[in-house]
Amino acid sequence: xxxxxxxxxxxxxxxxxxxxxxxxxxxxxxxxxxxxxxxxxxxxxxxxxxxxxxxxxxxxxxxxxxxxxxxxxxxxxxxxxxxxxxxxxxxxxxxxxxxxxxxxxxxxxxxxxxxxxxxxxxxxxxxxxxxxxxxxxxxxxxxxxxxxxxxxxxxxxxxxxxxxxxxxxxxxxxxxxxxxxxxxxxxxxxxxxxxxxxxxxxxxxxxxxxxxxxxxxxxxxxxxxxxxxxxxxxxxxxxxxxxxxxxxxxxxxxxxxxxxxx
Amino acid sequence: xxxxxxxxxxxxxxxxxxxxxxxxxxxxxxxxxxxxxxxxxxxxxxxxxxxxxxxxxxxxxxxxxxxxxxxxxxxxxxxxxxxxxxxxxxxxxxxxxxxxxxxxxxxxxxxxxxxxxxxxxxxxxxxxxxxxxxxxxxxxxxxxxxxxxxxxxxxxxxxxxxxxxxxxxxxxxxxxxxxxxxxxxxxxxxxxxxxxxxxxxxxxxxxxxxxxxxxxxxxxxxxxxxxxxxxxxxxxxxxxxxxxxxxxxxxxxxxxxxxxxxxxxxxxxxxxxxxxxxxxxxxxxxxxxxxxxxxxxxxxxxxxxxxxxxxxxxxxxxxxxxxxxxxxxxxxxxxxxxxxxxxxxxxxxxxxxxxxxxxxxxxxxxxxxxxxxxxxxxxxxxxxxxxxxxxxxxxxxxxxxxxxxx
Ligand SMILES: Nc1ncnc2c1ncn2[C@@H]1O[C@H](COP(=O)(O)OP(=O)(O)OP(=O)(O)O)[C@@H](O)[C@H]1O
Ligand SMILES: [Mg+2]
Numbered sequence: 001x002x003x004x005x006x007x008x009x010x011x012x013x014x015x016x017x018x019x020x021x022x023x024x025x026x027x028x029x030x031x032x033x034x035x036x037x038x039x040x041x042x043x044x045x046x047x048x049x050x051x052x053x054x055x056x057x058x059x060x061x062x063x064x065x066x067x068x069x070x071x072x073x074x075x076x077x078x079x080x081x082x083x084x085x086x087x088x089x090x091x092x093x094x095x096x097x098x099x100x101x102x103x104x105x106x107x108x109x110x111x112x113x114x115x116x117x118x119x120x121x122x123x124x125x126x127x128x129x130x131x132x133x134x135x136x137x138x139x140x141x142x143x144x145x146x147x148x149x150x151x152x153x154x155x156x157x158x159x160x161x162x163x164x165x166x167x168x169x170x171x172x173x174x175x176x177x178x179x180x181x182x183x184x185x186x187x188x189x190x191x192x193x194x195x196x197x198x199x200x201x202x203x204x205x206x207x208x209x210x211x212x213x214x215x216x217x218x219x220x221x222x223x224x225x226x227x228x229x230x231x232x233x234x235x236x237x238x239x240x241x242x243x244x245x246x247x248x249x250x251x252x253x254x255x256x257x258x259x260x261x262x
Numbered sequence: 263x264x265x266x267x268x269x270x271x272x273x274x275x276x277x278x279x280x281x282x283x284x285x286x287x288x289x290x291x292x293x294x295x296x297x298x299x300x301x302x303x304x305x306x307x308x309x310x311x312x313x314x315x316x317x318x319x320x321x322x323x324x325x326x327x328x329x330x331x332x333x334x335x336x337x338x339x340x341x342x343x344x345x346x347x348x349x350x351x352x353x354x355x356x357x358x359x360x361x362x363x364x365x366x367x368x369x370x371x372x373x374x375x376x377x378x379x380x381x382x383x384x385x386x387x388x389x390x391x392x393x394x395x396x397x398x399x400x401x402x403x404x405x406x407x408x409x410x411x412x413x414x415x416x417x418x419x420x421x422x423x424x425x426x427x428x429x430x431x432x433x434x435x436x437x438x439x440x441x442x443x444x445x446x447x448x449x450x451x452x453x454x455x456x457x458x459x460x461x462x463x464x465x466x467x468x469x470x471x472x473x474x475x476x477x478x479x480x481x482x483x484x485x486x487x488x489x490x491x492x493x494x495x496x497x498x499x500x501x502x503x504x505x506x507x508x509x510x511x512x513x514x515x516x517x518x519x520x521x522x523x524x525x526x527x528x529x530x531x532x533x534x535x536x537x538x539x540x541x542x543x544x545x546x547x548x549x550x551x552x553x554x555x556x557x558x559x560x561x562x563x564x565x566x567x568x569x570x571x572x573x574x575x576x577x578x579x580x581x582x583x584x585x586x587x588x589x590x591x592x593x594x595x596x597x598x599x600x601x602x603x604x605x606x607x608x609x610x611x612x613x614x615x616x617x618x619x620x621x622x623x624x625x626x627x628x629x630x631x632x633x634x635x636x637x638x639x640x641x642x643x644x645x646x647x648x649x650x651x652x653x654x655x656x657x658x659x660x661x662x663x664x665x666x667x668x
Contacts, residue, residue, distance in 0.1 A: 074581060074661050095585050102583020113578045113665065117278060127582040129263050174582070 058233030106175025289557030294608025302616030386475025402449030577664025597649020605641030
């Protein structure tokens with residue numbers, strides 16, 4: 001697949017190179033379910049530098065999604081501090097948070113979450129609808145992003161006319177549309193077959209190579225192998241945090257994998 | 263989000279569920295249509311009533327002989343001899359708010375012309391009667407003062423009588439027989455239509471000089487009524503009081519004793535009719551407003567369904583950076599559009615139905631321009647008001663839960 005355009009990914013050098021992109025100190029998240037308290041996160045501290053590629057692993061219910069929601073400014077921690085690009089997010093208004101989600105963060109979901117009856121192009125334009133981008137530029141940037149994930153020729157297709165892997169690539173293009181500095185993906189390959197999953201990882205690796213910081217949740221150790229760093233959650237804590245000395249290269253793995261037709 | 267993008271989004275969302283959108287709009291269409299039709303028909307009816315009252319005569323008061331008991335009922339009106347010609351003359355002369363007074367009496371008679379035969383009312387009066395009643399001539403002229411003083415056997419025909427006796431031929435100069443006496447036709451009145459009060463045909467009548475009817479047809483020298491015109495519509499109430507005190511004086515009625523005459527003011531009748539009309543309009547407007555309200559509830563209902571259906575979409579929009587305001591705006595605009603488009607069709611529906619009704623009842627068509635502006639604005643307002651809660655609900659969704667919604 002052709003990953004053609006180098007301009008769409010914001011360079012890591014642009015953001016402050018001294019402070020880490022993400023700094024989390026003692027973050028807790030407690031849900032109140034009637035009488036009982038559910039401790040989804042029990043004090044998580046971690047720092048992620050710009051340009052990193054982190055895979056988060058852990059058993060079901062260990063707090064991975066809760067953590068991702070906090071990183072994505074969709075949720076606020078019960079206690080602790082979260083600094084994004086050095087800014088303490090807890091002090092911001094809902095409107096500011098919407099702005100941060102719009103400008104700095106791209107989301108990729110397990111279930112794609114594309115709008116049906118809306119073309120790939122329009123799906124990709126969605127985040128730009130909420131930032132001041134002219135109609136013309138919206139379209140050209142969306143086409144650029146679609147080209148980046150190898151779907152230039154599918155721009156006018158509707159989600160129902162696309163395969164799961166293609167739909168997820170549209171979702172990635174959408175996440176890239178506003179040139180975010182952070183891409184958050186919660187089990188992005190969970191609904192895909194293994195070859196397609198590696199193709200998605202290939203795209204992530206290429207985006208990461210251009211400086212995009214990626215945090216990815218996965219249950220599959222094979223998928224985590226493509227990241228630069230692996231964090232394992234257990235019971236709301238970080239159990240392990242390892243730098244992977246030599247991540248797998250997805251494009252190499254793809255060559256060894258049989259295509260579906262074989 | 264830019265407004266233009268938001269509008270486009272709303273139109274597409276509505277177009278996606280065409281049947282549902284149109285059914286929702288139907289409520290508003292009926293509501294707005296009903297408001298416009300009610301106001302249009304009501305105004306037409308009011309104008310028609312005004313027209314009919316104006317046709318009765320200019321600022322007219324009716325003075326009849328007889329008395330009014332305490333329940334307001336006429337007792338023997340026209341049956342007593344209490345009114346005389348002198349009363350009519352005195353009213354014209356002495357009441358400052360009265361411009362003219364025409365004395366009159368009447369009798370039912372059989373009228374014959376050639377082989378045509380017709381039973382009708384013969385009214386004896388004086389020439390100023392036609393001015394008091396604001397009643398133009400279709401052809402010929404009124405009888406004159408001379409005819410009155412000489413008790414001449416001349417007649418003026420109402421349009422209905424002319425139709426039955428003469429058909430299409432010219433009645434002027436012809437001689438008809440009233441009872442046993444021959445009368446020469448000198449004039450024909452323009453048609454006046456039915457009376458707004460009683461529904462009687464006002465054109466089924468013949469007028470002759472007062473003296474002729476008194477002496478030659480009735481053998482009486484008193485009169486039964488006086489038609490009075492006040493100097494202006496506003497003056498008619500003052501004129502009424504002046505006439506009442508003058509007649510009590512002339513008839514030597516002691517204070518506390520009842521009148522032996524009746525004064526009816528047509529301004530009263532007009533006001534009563536107008537009031538009746540406006541009560542009716544208010545009632546119908548309430549009904550129409552309820553229809554509009556029900557339409558609004560329909561919008562709210564469908565918007566709530568839509569918000570629930572699109573929970574994931576809302577979650578996604580919030581996740582990619584839509585603010586609460588963006589989401590609220592999106593749903594508000596949709597609801598507004600339902601109101602606006604419904605309002606547009608409603609105007610057309612209302613205008614068409616009031617045209618149909620007006621035509622069927624031969625009323626003037628009157629749809630005040632303000633209604634055409636106000637009703638759809640109201641429809642948009644209803645869409646906005648009833649869309650507000652669903653829109654607020656959508657904007658306050660928790661994006662995490664919304665994204666997880668099945
Ligand atoms: N809105 C909520 N209300 C109450 N409890 C919640 C809520 N969201 C999550 N939890 C609880 O918090 C804990 C962590 O949930 P989380 O979704 O973060 O787990 P996870 O690691 O993503 O699991 P999985 O791998 O299954 O996705 C779980 O015990 C879950 O039941
Ligand atoms: Mg999860």
